[in-house]
Amino acid sequence: MIDERAVVAVxxxxxxxxxxxxxxxxxxxxxxxxxxxxxxxxxxxxxxxxNCIVLDVRLPGPSGLDFxxxxxxxxxxxxxxxxxxxxxxxxxxxAIKAGAIGFLTKPxxxxxxxxxxxxGIEHDxxxxxxxxxxxxxxxxxxxxxxxxxxxxxxxxxxxxxxxIAGQIGISAMTVRVHRNQAISKMGARSIADLVRMADxxxxxxxxxxxx
Amino acid sequence: xxVTGKATKPPRRQNWPSGHGHNQEIPAVSGRSRQQRVPxxxxxxxxxxxxxxxxxxxxGPASRWSQSVRTAVAICGSIASAQxxxxxxxxxxxxxxxxxxxxxxxxxxxxxxxxxATLEAVxxxxxxxxxxxxxxxxxxxxxxxxxxxxxxxxxxxLSADHCxxxxxxxxxxxxxxxxxxxxxxxxxxxxxxxxxxDGVESGRGWAYEVPIRHADGSYHWHLRRTVPLHDSRGNxxxxxxxxxxxxxxxxxxxxxxxxxxxxxxxxDHALDAIIVIDTDSIISGWNEGAEExxxxxxxxxxxxxxxxxIIPREYRKAHKAxxxxxxxxxxxxxxxxxxEITGQHRDGRKLQIELSIAAMxxxxxxxxxAFIRDLTESRRxxxxxxxxxxxxxxxxxxTAMEQISASIAHEIKQPLSAIxxxxxxxxxxxxxxxxxxxxxxxxxxxxxxxxxxAIDVIGRIRSLMKRTVPERTPLDxxxxxxxxxxLTEWELRKQRVSVETExxxxxxxxxxxxxxLQQVVLxxxxxxxxxxxxxxxxxxxxxxxxxxxxxxxxxxxxxxxGVGIDSASADRVFEAFFTTKPNGTGMGLPICRAIVEAHGGxxxxxxxxxxGAVFQFSLPNGGDVP
Numbered sequence: 001m002i003d004e005r006a007v008v009a010v011x012x013x014x015x016x017x018x019x020x021x022x023x024x025x026x027x028x029x030x031x032x033x034x035x036x037x038x039x040x041x042x043x044x045x046x047x048x049x050x051n052c053i054v055l056d057v058r059l060p061g062p063s064g065l066d067f068x069x070x071x072x073x074x075x076x077x078x079x080x081x082x083x084x085x086x087x088x089x090x091x092x093x094x095a096i097k098a099g100a101i102g103f104l105t106k107p108x109x110x111x112x113x114x115x116x117x118x119x120g121i122e123h124d125x126x127x128x129x130x131x132x133x134x135x136x137x138x139x140x141x142x143x144x145x146x147x148x149x150x151x152x153x154x155x156x157x158x159x160x161x162x163x164i165a166g167q168i169g170i171s172a173m174t175v176r177v178h179r180n181q182a183i184s185k186m187g188a189r190s191i192a193d194l195v196r197m198a199d200x201x202x203x204x205x206x207x208x209x210x211x
Numbered sequence: 212x213x214v215t216g217k218a219t220k221p222p223r224r225q226n227w228p229s230g231h232g233h234n235q236e237i238p239a240v241s242g243r244s245r246q247q248r249v250p251x252x253x254x255x256x257x258x259x260x261x262x263x264x265x266x267x268x269x270x271g272p273a274s275r276w277s278q279s280v281r282t283a284v285a286i287c288g289s290i291a292s293a294q295x296x297x298x299x300x301x302x303x304x305x306x307x308x309x310x311x312x313x314x315x316x317x318x319x320x321x322x323x324x325x326x327x328a329t330l331e332a333v334x335x336x337x338x339x340x341x342x343x344x345x346x347x348x349x350x351x352x353x354x355x356x357x358x359x360x361x362x363x364x365x366x367x368x369l370s371a372d373h374c375x376x377x378x379x380x381x382x383x384x385x386x387x388x389x390x391x392x393x394x395x396x397x398x399x400x401x402x403x404x405x406x407x408x409d410g411v412e413s414g415r416g417w418a419y420e421v422p423i424r425h426a427d428g429s430y431h432w433h434l435r436r437t438v439p440l441h442d443s444r445g446n447x448x449x450x451x452x453x454x455x456x457x458x459x460x461x462x463x464x465x466x467x468x469x470x471x472x473x474x475x476x477x478x479d480h481a482l483d484a485i486i487v488i489d490t491d492s493i494i495s496g497w498n499e500g501a502e503e504x505x506x507x508x509x510x511x512x513x514x515x516x517x518x519x520x521i522i523p524r525e526y527r528k529a530h531k532a533x534x535x536x537x538x539x540x541x542x543x544x545x546x547x548x549x550x551e552i553t554g555q556h557r558d559g560r561k562l563q564i565e566l567s568i569a570a571m572x573x574x575x576x577x578x579x580x581a582f583i584r585d586l587t588e589s590r591r592x593x594x595x596x597x598x599x600x601x602x603x604x605x606x607x608x609x610t611a612m613e614q615i616s617a618s619i620a621h622e623i624k625q626p627l628s629a630i631x632x633x634x635x636x637x638x639x640x641x642x643x644x645x646x647x648x649x650x651x652x653x654x655x656x657x658x659x660x661x662x663x664x665a666i667d668v669i670g671r672i673r674s675l676m677k678r679t680v681p682e683r684t685p686l687d688x689x690x691x692x693x694x695x696x697x698l699t700e701w702e703l704r705k706q707r708v709s710v711e712t713e714x715x716x717x718x719x720x721x722x723x724x725x726x727x728l729q730q731v732v733l734x735x736x737x738x739x740x741x742x743x744x745x746x747x748x749x750x751x752x753x754x755x756x757x758x759x760x761x762x763x764x765x766x767x768x769x770x771x772x773g774v775g776i777d778s779a780s781a782d783r784v785f786e787a788f789f790t791t792k793p794n795g796t797g798m799g800l801p802i803c804r805a806i807v808e809a810h811g812g813x814x815x816x817x818x819x820x821x822x823g824a825v826f827q828f829s830l831p832n833g834g835d836v837p
Contacts, residue, residue, distance in 0.1 A: 014629070016625060016626055016629035016657070016660070016661045016664065017628060017629050019629070019657055020628075020629040020630075020633045020661075023632070023653070023654050024632050024635065027639040106628050107631055109635075110632060110636070
């Protein structure tokens with residue numbers, strides 16, 4: 001049920017805890033990588049980030065979330081499941097705001113952690129899919145000519161063909177040719193589809209930018 | 212009227228009174244050998260000093276006697292010449308008569324010679340009397356002074372006339388003394404007068420010690436003794452006295468007495484019991500200390516047997532045997548050294564005492580002085596002190612533990628949490644349709660390991676919280692430091708204190724009490740941590756170092772980057788109740804010092820460079836631990 005390629009990173013300076021968690025993930029055939037510190041994880045995960053991080057927070061208060069900040073600073077998007085023996089409300093609020101996907105207080109059932117981790121992995125998968133789609137879109141967008149990009153942006157703003165032709169000083173026929181070219185290159189099914197793509201790419205016309 | 216000698220050299224002074232006294236005949240000297248120079252009526256030896264026995268002769272004042280001798284010589288001389296003239300005048304056959312006269316003449320000559328010898332002997336005796344190195348005088352039976360010798364006059368500076376002043380010139384009083392005693396110290400006059408007149412009236416003579424003024428004005432103590440002289444019929448004739456200067460003796464005696472008094476006071480006020488016994492264990496000395504310690508008063512025990520009082524029944528035999536052994540071998544267990552034995556109080560209570568005995572040989576008899584100290588009280592105080600100290604250390608430990616209680620809880624929760632997870636994992640492997648025994652085994656092994664870890668932590672905490680009697684075992688200080696840092700880790704992290712350790716692998720094992728030394732390390736870690744709570748502008752860093760020191764000893768130091776101490780408080784931080792922290796009890800560091808010093812080590816505090824403070828202690832490797 002969980003993607004076999006998914007990897008859980010367990011970051012804890014306590015070896016007993018690390019090993020216990022690894023054993024637990026093994027029961028659901030989830031690969032766990034063990035790290036003694038955030039630094040250790042960041043060094044090892046550059047090439048292939050984990051799908052979910054299980055982070056044992058040993059300290060209450062803001063300082064307990066230093067690891068999370070370290071991860072954020074390193075631009076890690078990986079979902080984090082916190083486990084702690086010393087949770088307090090300000091800490092959990094801060095953790096969730098900073099993007100924690102789960103916050104478990106010891107003692108917890110194994111299943112709770114597994115569920116949280118599974119949830120994290122799903123999030124990660126979705127995030128990765130989204131990122132992959134956007135990356136493809138961006139690649140297609142990169143193949144457009146400057147004029148096609150301009151017309152695509154203006155379309156996304158809701159301009160009619162004639163308006164566009166008038167605005168940039170070309171014939172409506174030429175605008176239509178560029179528009180069809182862009183639809184074709186971007187793989188859009190309709191003008192509406194192209195507009196949604198422009199939204200995803202967060203396109204803005206040069207005029208809009210200058211407004 | 213005075214008589215002056217002509218034929219022989221006169222004495223330097225003639226003190227013999229001639230105007231009064233008894234009218235005496237010349238003592239009989241005929242029948243005595245001429246070699247016997249000194250006449251003696253008694254059957255005494257010829258030795259001049261001894262033969263002159265005033266009491267048994269009727270020898271009167273020598274001046275009268277010598278005068279009579281001279282008169283006799285003159286008369287004899289005139290008789291002889293008259294007879295010769297008569298013979299010549301008769302002019303006839305008087306050869307027989309002449310021979311008779313010659314015989315008589317010779318007899319008279321030898322009589323004169325004998326009288327001369329006697330006179331010479333008397334002069335010699337007078338000379339001796341005047342020059343004996345003590346004051347000599349005589350008194351009439353009514354107490355007047357009759358004669359004083361030269362030494363008397365020279366010593367007192369009085370004149371002979373003054374001493375022998377006629378009775379009408381001074382007033383006789385039972386409260387005062389005759390003129391020859393005018394040098395008696397005013398403070399002692401009345402007492403001396405009483406003794407003097409009592410002696411005169413009783414006719415038995417007198418003796419007393421009295422200070423007398425000397426010619427130089429100083430007073431010297433004298434011993435004055437006077438004995439009565441009687442004639443052959445037993446009548447009191449006069450008193451003859453001598454006075455000896457006992458000043459030096461008196462001073463020495465006073466010194467001795469004050470020294471004795473001092474010694475007695477010292478002995479009585481000594482806190483120790485001092486008991487003196489003889490070879491039969493008979494008590495002769497028992498000071499106040501002994502009364503205090505054993506409950507028997509001096510009067511109850513002096514003259515009685517020691518064994519009946521302070522020696523418990525079961526030791527009495529040993530005491531006797533020990534005494535006997537000393538008398539034969541000269542050895543004893545408590546002789547000139549201190550031993551601990553059991554004594555007994557009057558109420559039967561057994562006492563732990565420290566005993567030392569000095570044996571002294573006085574007047575050919577052994578005397579034993581026992582010096583005894585009651586250890587019961589000092590033991591009790593030492594024990595109470597030790598208990599208080601332990602209790603204080605224990606309280607301080609509990610306080611420190613309370614400070615790190617969250618840390619401790621975490622330290623226990625970690626392995627327990629791992630155990631919970633491992634247990635579920637293990638059950639999972641076992642409950643599968645095809646149980647994975649190998650994986651279950653690995654997990655179960657981890658459960659055991661983590662459980663042991665939890666037990667270790669609990670044991671360590673328990674020992675810190677227990678009150679135990681300190682014991683010395685060989686310790687690995689590095690391991691001990693690591694354990695404490697583990698216990699405090701969570702707290703240190705919470706305070707954002709990072710710890711740097713530099714523990715020398717060459718550190719020797721040292722003997723010590725594990726719990727006490729853990730407390731020292733714990734206190735110093737917490738102390739450093741607390742010193743850094745207000746530090747925001749620099750890393751909070753606690754650096755712990757251990758290293759060998761002076762060969763086999765060790766040194767451990769804790770440096771923090773906290774507020775630091777100045778040199779002045781560096782000396783005071785180990786004083787009780789000295790604290791610079793708002794919540795400090797002021798007991799942590801004094802306890803550290805007490806513990807370190809009890810281990811024979813030293814602890815010091817000094818300002819850190821560039822900031823903070825350094826606490827450093829060293830512990831010796833006594834080498835007395837197996």
